[in-house]
Amino acid sequence: MMPQVVTCPTAASAANLAPFVIDEAGLEQGQDQFSRFGFAVLGPAALTNEAIQQLRAEAAKQRNAASWPLRYGDARSQVPEANVRGHFGPSARGFLSGDSVLRLMQTITGQAVSPSWSASCYTWYDIPGAWLGRHLDKQDACFLTMLVGLESHWPADSTPPPGNQLWIYDSFLASRPLFRITTLVNRITILDGKRWPHERRPVQEGQHASVLCACFRAAEL
Ligand SMILES: [Fe+2]
Numbered sequence: 001m002m003p004q005v006v007t008c009p010t011a012a013s014a015a016n017l018a019p020f021v022i023d024e025a026g027l028e029q030g031q032d033q034f035s036r037f038g039f040a041v042l043g044p045a046a047l048t049n050e051a052i053q054q055l056r057a058e059a060a061k062q063r064n065a066a067s068w069p070l071r072y073g074d075a076r077s078q079v080p081e082a083n084v085r086g087h088f089g090p091s092a093r094g095f096l097s098g099d100s101v102l103r104l105m106q107t108i109t110g111q112a113v114s115p116s117w118s119a120s121c122y123t124w125y126d127i128p129g130a131w132l133g134r135h136l137d138k139q140d141a142c143f144l145t146m147l148v149g150l151e152s153h154w155p156a157d158s159t160p161p162p163g164n165q166l167w168i169y170d171s172f173l174a175s176r177p178l179f180r181i182t183t184l185v186n187r188i189t190i191l192d193g194k195r196w197p198h199e200r201r202p203v204q205e206g207q208h209a210s211v212l213c214a215c216f217r218a219a220e221l
Pocket of ligand 1: 135136137193198
């Protein structure tokens with residue numbers, strides 16, 4: 001079953017979206033994709049070089065200074081997974097606090113949202129076996145999500161392996177994903193993750209990926 005078509009307001013134009021570098025055609029394509037499939041893939045490049053480098057540098061710092069392993073069965077995790085999470089620093093908080101982010105979310109999804117700070121973090125899949133099990137996002141804390149690709153590496157001369165992709169399913173029981181979105185540096189995926197089950201298969205030796213995971217609540221209007 002496909003998601004309902006959403007009529008999207010034109011809250012943003014390419015001219016008022018800095019630090020995003022998405023042109024009008026990209027916005028229209030993103031709206032159309034989200035309304036039909038429940039996700040939109042933007043870029044690369046989705047952000048200015050300066051903005052993505054700031055986030056990548058901050059993430060590298062946070063990986064060393066402010067990260068923790070998350071594993072199913074510990075007190076924090078509620079889905080099958082094993083990966084590393086990290087707190088945002090001022091760059092990520094500043095980025096997500098900007099009007100452009102909310103404007104872009106509303107334009108692509110048709111939904112007014114606000115940041116859900118407690119559900120948002122850096123995430124690393126940089127240890128062999130790191131993964132994220134098939135799950136749905138929480139209706140309240142993660143009504144919609146924005147994933148910013150920060151790092152993605154796999155062995156040369158091979159196609160992007162599963163650990164470097166986000167797989168999206170039409171149901172929990174589906175044997176094959178409907179879509180496989182490859183994580184790339186400076187690619188952004190906006191996802192209705194409360195509606196569409198998604199996962200990351202385990203990374204293998206020689207692979208790693210990291211993303212900025214921003215969750216949003218439905219705004220109270
Ligand atoms: Fe999720």
